[in-house]
Amino acid sequence: MNYRSTRDTAKTPAYVSSAEAIKRGLAPDGGLYMPEKLPSLESSEINSLIEMSYDERAAYILSKFLTDYDKDALAADCKAAYSEERFEGGAAPLRHIDTSLYSLELWHGPTCAFKDMALQIMPRLLSRALTMTGERRLARILVATSGDTGKAALEGYRDVDGVDITVFYPVDGVSRMQKMQMTTQEGGNVNVCAVRGNFDDAQNGVKAIFSDAECARRAEEKGMFFSSANSINWGRLAPQIVYYVSAYCDLIADGKIKNGDKINVCVPTGNFGNIFAAFIARRMGLPIAKFICASNSNCVLTDFIRTGEYDRTREFFKTMSPSMDILISSNLERLIYMMSDAETTAGLMNELKVNGKYRVSDALHAEITSLFAGYCLNESETAGVIKDTLERDGYLIDPHTAVGLGCARKYIAETGDDTVTVVASTASPYKFAGDVCRSIGTEIPSDEPADILKALSNATGTDIPKPLARTLTLPVRFDKTADPADMPSVALGK
Numbered sequence: 001m002n003y004r005s006t007r008d009t010a011k012t013p014a015y016v017s018s019a020e021a022i023k024r025g026l027a028p029d030g031g032l033y034m035p036e037k038l039p040s041l042e043s044s045e046i047n048s049l050i051e052m053s054y055d056e057r058a059a060y061i062l063s064k065f066l067t068d069y070d071k072d073a074l075a076a077d078c079k080a081a082y083s084e085e086r087f088e089g090g091a092a093p094l095r096h097i098d099t100s101l102y103s104l105e106l107w108h109g110p111t112c113a114f115k116d117m118a119l120q121i122m123p124r125l126l127s128r129a130l131t132m133t134g135e136r137r138l139a140r141i142l143v144a145t146s147g148d149t150g151k152a153a154l155e156g157y158r159d160v161d162g163v164d165i166t167v168f169y170p171v172d173g174v175s176r177m178q179k180m181q182m183t184t185q186e187g188g189n190v191n192v193c194a195v196r197g198n199f200d201d202a203q204n205g206v207k208a209i210f211s212d213a214e215c216a217r218r219a220e221e222k223g224m225f226f227s228s229a230n231s232i233n234w235g236r237l238a239p240q241i242v243y244y245v246s247a248y249c250d251l252i253a254d255g256k257i258k259n260g261d262k263i264n265v266c267v268p269t270g271n272f273g274n275i276f277a278a279f280i281a282r283r284m285g286l287p288i289a290k291f292i293c294a295s296n297s298n299c300v301l302t303d304f305i306r307t308g309e310y311d312r313t314r315e316f317f318k319t320m321s322p323s324m325d326i327l328i329s330s331n332l333e334r335l336i337y338m339m340s341d342a343e344t345t346a347g348l349m350n351e352l353k354v355n356g357k358y359r360v361s362d363a364l365h366a367e368i369t370s371l372f373a374g375y376c377l378n379e380s381e382t383a384g385v386i387k388d389t390l391e392r393d394g395y396l397i398d399p400h401t402a403v404g405l406g407c408a409r410k411y412i413a414e415t416g417d418d419t420v421t422v423v424a425s426t427a428s429p430y431k432f433a434g435d436v437c438r439s440i441g442t443e444i445p446s447d448e449p450a451d452i453l454k455a456l457s458n459a460t461g462t463d464i465p466k467p468l469a470r471t472l473t474l475p476v477r478f479d480k481t482a483d484p485a486d487m488p489s490v491a492l493g494k
C-alpha cells in the first residue's frame with residue numbers, strides 16, 4: 001500500500017511505501033501521510049478476530065496497512081510489544097461502567113497512559129523501516145516533552161536496534177512523578193536532560209536542532225541522523241486503529257452486541273489522533289454510528305464541530321487533563337483530507353498558519369456533524385465526574401477519562417441515544433494521583449509522589465500500578481541540566 005501527503009496537490013502524487021512514510025514522519029510539503037486507499041474489514045473477518053489475542057488482532061490489522069512489512073516480522077513485533085509482561089492484565093481491556101457505557105482501558109502499559117499503545121510498537125516499526133530502506137545510519141530520536149510523551153517514548157525506544165533516544169524536559173515544567181519516571185529510565189540507548197526554561201524553550205531547542213544544517217552535518221559525521229517521535233507519524237496512528245476493532249470483538253464475545261450492531265465511541269481528545277484512528281476503523285467497515293469528541297476547557301474542537309470554524313486564537317488554559325491542553329489538533333488535518341481533497345486541505349492549513357483560524361464549507365461541516373458530536377467539560381465538572389463515578393459506579397478514573405465520560409453522559413442526556421458507547425480511558429488515575437485525590441476529597445499528606453500514591457490507594461482500596469510502584473524504588477540515572485543554548489551539544493553527545 002502506498003502513502004501520500006494530505007497536501008500533495010499534484011495530478012500524480014508522490015507516493016511512498018509505508019516504511020518510507022514511517023521513517024519520514026512528516027511529508028516534505030508539511031502534510032501528513034495517508035494511505036492511498038483504505039483497506040476494508042468485513043464482518044466475517046471480525047468473526048475470526050474474536051478468537052484472537054490482542055497481539056494477533058494487532059498484527060492482522062497492521063498488516064493491512066503495512067503491506068511492505070513481512071507478516072511474520074509484524075506478528076513477532078506485536079507479540080513482543082503487547083506481551084503480558086508489558087501490559088499486565090491485557091493490552092486494552094473493556095470494563096462496564098453503567099447502562100450503555102463501557103470504558104476501554106488503554107493504560108495498562110509500562111507508563112500507565114494510552115501513548116504506550118502506539119509507542120510500544122512504533123519504534124519496532126521504525127527500526128524495521130530503517131533496514132527496509134537501506135538506512136545504515138543510527139536514528140537518534142529527539143523529544144521535547146511536557147511530561148507524558150517523553151516517558152512513553154523512552155520506554156518504547158529503549159533497547160530497540162538502530163535507534164537511540166534523547167529526551168529534553170523543562171526543569172520546572174513537569175510533575176515530581178513525571179520527573180522521577182524519566183530520570184530513573186532504564187535501557188542502554190536512552191538519555192534524559194533537563195532544560196533551564198519552560199516547555200516552549202525545550203521544544204524550540206529541539207526544533208532548532210532539526211533545522212540546523214551544522215547540527216545535521218555533525219550528526220552525519222558521527223554516522224547518525226536526527227528523527228522525531230512525533231504523534232503525526234503514521235506509525236503511531238495505525239496501531240491505534242486496532243483497539244477499537246478489539247473492543248468491538250470483545251463486546252461481541254461478551255454477548256453485549258451482535259456482529260453488525262452499531263456502537264458509539266467517545267474519546268478525550270487533544271491532537272485528534274486517537275479519535276481519528278476510530279474514524280479510520282469506521283471507514284474500513286467497523287460499525288460505528290457516532291463519535292463523541294470530548295475536550296476540556298481548551299474547547300477548540302467542540303467549537304469547530306459545532307460551528308465549522310477552527311479558531312486557535314483564544315486563551316490557553318492549564319487544566320488537570322494536561323495531555324489535552326492543545327490548541328492545534330494536528331491530526332484534524334487528516335479528517336479534513338479524508339472528507340475533501342488535498343487542495344482544500346492545503347488551503348485550510350495555510351489559513352491556519354497565517355490567520356490562526358479557518359472555516360470549512362457548509363457541505364464539509366454537514367458531513368462532520370453527521371458523524372461527530374463535540375462536548376466539553378470545565379475543571380469543576382471534571383472533578384465532579386471523578387467523584388460521582390467512584391461513588392456511584394465504584395470506578396476510579398483519571399481526569400482525561402473523566403472528561404470523556406462526562407461528555408458521553410452529556411451527549412446521552414441531550415439525545416437519549418442508548419447505543420452501546422465505548423469511552424476511551426487514556427490514563428491510570430495513579431498517573432494524576434494528586435488531582436484525583438483532590439477531586440474525591442482525599443487529603444494529600446505531602447508532595448512526595450510516594451505519599452500521594454499511597455493516599456489514593458488507601459482511600460479507594462485500589463492497587464498502585466506496578467510500573468509506578470517500581471519507579472519509586474529505582475535509582476536516578478540522569479541528573480544533567482542544560483541551558484537551551486547547550487542542547488545541540490547534548491543532542492550530539494556520545
Ligand SMILES: *Cc1c(COP(=O)(O)O)cnc(C)c1O
Pocket residue numbers: 113114115148268269270271272273274275323324400426427
Ligand atoms: C495524548 C493523550 C490524550 C489525547 O490524545 P490525542 O490522540 O492527542 O487526541 C488524551 N489523554 C491522555 C492521557 C493522553 O496522554
